[in-house]
Amino acid sequence: ATPTSIMVGTGKAAEMGILFRNGAALQTLQEAKVIALDKTGTLTKGKPELTDFSVQGGFEPKEVLSLVASAEAHSEHPIAEAIVASAKAQGARLLEVQDFSATPGFGVEARVNGQLVQVGADRYMTQLGLNVALFAEEAGRLADEGKTPLYAAVGGRLAAVIAVADPIKDSTPEAVHALHKLGLRVAMITGDNRRTAVAIASALGIDEVLAEVLPGGKVDAVKDLQGEGRKVAFVGDGINDAPALAQADVGLAIGTGTDIAIEAADVVLMSGDLRGIPNALGISQATIRNIK
Numbered sequence: 001a002t003p004t005s006i007m008v009g010t011g012k013a014a015e016m017g018i019l020f021r022n023g024a025a026l027q028t029l030q031e032a033k034v035i036a037l038d039k040t041g042t043l044t045k046g047k048p049e050l051t052d053f054s055v056q057g058g059f060e061p062k063e064v065l066s067l068v069a070s071a072e073a074h075s076e077h078p079i080a081e082a083i084v085a086s087a088k089a090q091g092a093r094l095l096e097v098q099d100f101s102a103t104p105g106f107g108v109e110a111r112v113n114g115q116l117v118q119v120g121a122d123r124y125m126t127q128l129g130l131n132v133a134l135f136a137e138e139a140g141r142l143a144d145e146g147k148t149p150l151y152a153a154v155g156g157r158l159a160a161v162i163a164v165a166d167p168i169k170d171s172t173p174e175a176v177h178a179l180h181k182l183g184l185r186v187a188m189i190t191g192d193n194r195r196t197a198v199a200i201a202s203a204l205g206i207d208e209v210l211a212e213v214l215p216g217g218k219v220d221a222v223k224d225l226q227g228e229g230r231k232v233a234f235v236g237d238g239i240n241d242a243p244a245l246a247q248a249d250v251g252l253a254i255g256t257g258t259d260i261a262i263e264a265a266d267v268v269l270m271s272g273d274l275r276g277i278p279n280a281l282g283i284s285q286a287t288i289r290n291i292k
């Protein structure tokens with residue numbers, strides 16, 4: 001492309017709230033065959049809410065909620081914020097905590113009132129040697145509704161199954177539809193439960209799902225998609241999206257996301273509105289077509 005056409009394209013994009021960091025990104029974006037998107041905070045609002053909390057095995061629901069929320073009060077994960085907010089709204093007491101530790105992509109544990117409290121994904125419970133079979137059916141049903149099922153154990157015994165749901169952004173369905181119309185494959189990359197991810201993806205018509213990806217694993221997920229020499233654009237907002245944004249042929253960051261993601265990206269969408277992605281592609285295509 002000529003320097004002039006790139007300047008024109010970059011300017012047009014900027015007017016629409018799409019910042020191309022470099023001319024190369026404007027030229028490469030239209031070569032993308034796949035658009036991969038982070039789920040939490042990109043396809044969804046990133047503000048989950050607690051929707052379900054059911055206790056089994058003779059535990060007292062109020063007490064379990066209080067123990068779980070007390071442990072989660074020390075985590076910065078959006079899931080933790082959802083649990084704490086709901087517990088507070090229900091009048092649960094937050095208790096003092098000792099020995100808090102978080103395992104990214106798995107869950108958290110702490111000692112609350114002298115009791116060991118562990119909260120996290122089914123793979124976390126499995127890693128701890130706890131059998132989730134008793135709750136598996138309910139967790140599966142919750143996941144099929146697009147909710148994220150979590151488990152809580154108290155004193156090394158499974159006590160509750162919990163679900164949080166993160167609403168889809170208003171602009172997501174339209175953005176996915178527009179990307180399909182531009183001839184792209186749409187993929188989702190997430191650390192979330194596979195069944196939850198599949199439920200959300202199929203509701204949106206997303207073509208490919210890479211789920212239960214560990215925090216450091218998004219780079220490999222992007223590499224997988226690049227496998228057959230396909231050019232891949234990746235869209236993300238979080239700290240752990242930065243390496244994948246750099247690995248992708250074009251990295252697009254959500255401007256409302258973390259600074260680290262924005263710094264690693266080639267393109268910044270000033271708002272959280274995902275229609276910026278097909279718009280950016282359209283401008284890239286038009287720029288290249290004009291100069292051919």
Ligand code: ADP
Binds near residue numbers: 039105122214
């Ligand atoms: P994502 O950004 O897609 O949510 P993460 O790697 O942050 O992915 O988390 C993956 C999974 O690990 C979550 O869906 C949840 O099951 C579990 N997890 C992580 N942090 C916590 C936490 N503080 N409390 C409970 N579960 C957690």
Ligand code: MG
Binds near residue numbers: 042236237
């Ligand atoms: Mg995210």
